[in-house]
Amino acid sequence: MTAKRTTRLAALVALPMALALGTSSAATAAGPKGFQIDLSQLNNSRASGTAMLSLDGTELTVKIESQGLTPGQPHAQHIHGSTEGHDFTCPDITADKDGDGIVTTSEGLPVYGNINISLTVDGDTTPDSGLAVDRMPVAEADGTLSYERTITVSQDVADHIQDLHVVQHGIDPNGNNKYDFGVGKSDLDPKLPQEATAPAACGLVKGAAVGSVPAGGVETGTAAASPSGVQSRGMAAVGAATLVAAAGTVVVTRRRRAAQDG
Template sequence: MTSKRVGRLAVLAALPAALLTVAGSAPVFAEEDTPAYQIDLQQLNDSGSKGTVLLSARGTELTVWIKSEGMVPGQPSAQHLHGSTEGHDFVCPDDSADTNGDGILNNTEATVHYGDINIALTVSGDTDAATSGLAVDRMPVADKEGKIAYKRTIPVSQDVIDHIKDLHVVQHGIDPNNNDKYDFEGAGKSELDPKLPQEATAPTNCGEVKGAAVGSVPVGGVETGSGSTATGVSPVTMIGAAGAASAAAAGALIVVRRRATAKGGDAA
């Protein structure tokens, strides 16, 4: 009994505190043989965004927990599992990936490093990269403090389970001029489409799966398939003109990545 209790306390110490509280109650854990892999989200583009992700696999179901902050308040954030299930080694980029030297790491530059979308982390509906990578109306919306809380259990392929350590999470959307919206004033036009603001398409953070499992994972927290939204306003309503641009931007992400695939093979 003592050994088992010590093991549980060790698991508790290893998990981020933000992911352990369930509506103010004590933490509840899954079976001890359910591994969880931790991702620490680190800012890109000097966004100030950071967060923690836990991935837990049982069979071919993957549960994804995300707690992030420093997002653009009230704006949708496209988020995805990136990387390869075919042995290609993708990583999160750093400032040196800004190859055109304009001070903004755009999505085209970053995709070379973090790879194509593998799974779209939507709040509802399917998660297929081709059909939901652009589904901004089903992506989480940051609250008024720029925070996102997300949990969802989704079916995945066996390849994803087998290569879970090769995948990582990327969230999109930056606000360099600090006006709490996606516009053209902060970073100009997107390289994907001049009709879109760069702020809507650029990555805000990235995190790689750590090499070792951190133990059992908490059960509960944010309801399955949910994300932070403004009170009484649906993600579709919240998006407005800026969100429409974001939706088109997400579509452009996939187009550019497909082009990169055609040209560079492993770079997409």
């Protein structure tokens, strides 16, 4: 009986210790890691480019150099995919379910997954800013676009960065160098032309296994991926509170047992 109690107590004590160790080892993971992404055209946009993702702990620096984009127009861009091991990838024309010749953002979503991070130039980077075209980078007159921003991401995103991919939106099928309603309204927002929101380029992390298994660390559960710094800090706070609560449980259990034994 005493031996059993000791074992159970040891297990209870070990759990928060393991959590604490897992957290600290993840936070001190060795040096920045770089991932290259080749962006290839979607919807015959003729857009292409390179994205570099540099991850230092949970500080993610995103650099994108693209060309062939609609000149002088904003290009919504996102990191899409799942941090829970689902097999998302870049769509091809087979995703064009209504056969109108354009893979819309909605038609692409089952293939490339939901927005995880909105790659805005400033302010919020959550999926809420997915269509914040006033904060998206604008292509130069020659159709090139340069982007760089460092974003604090969640540990989930840091752990699963190889499962995610970059998508740039905004196409110009009639080649008049602006977004118009030539191919109708956006499936996302009827006030916007389809040209403004349809995906133009997409790329996967090079060498990434599709739907790779989590690489070490503690499974952080089913909490929604939260790319914003604010939400990351919130999650960290929740984690700390959970640890404190777990430690408290052990102390209370010990005291109760001590009282019973006495």
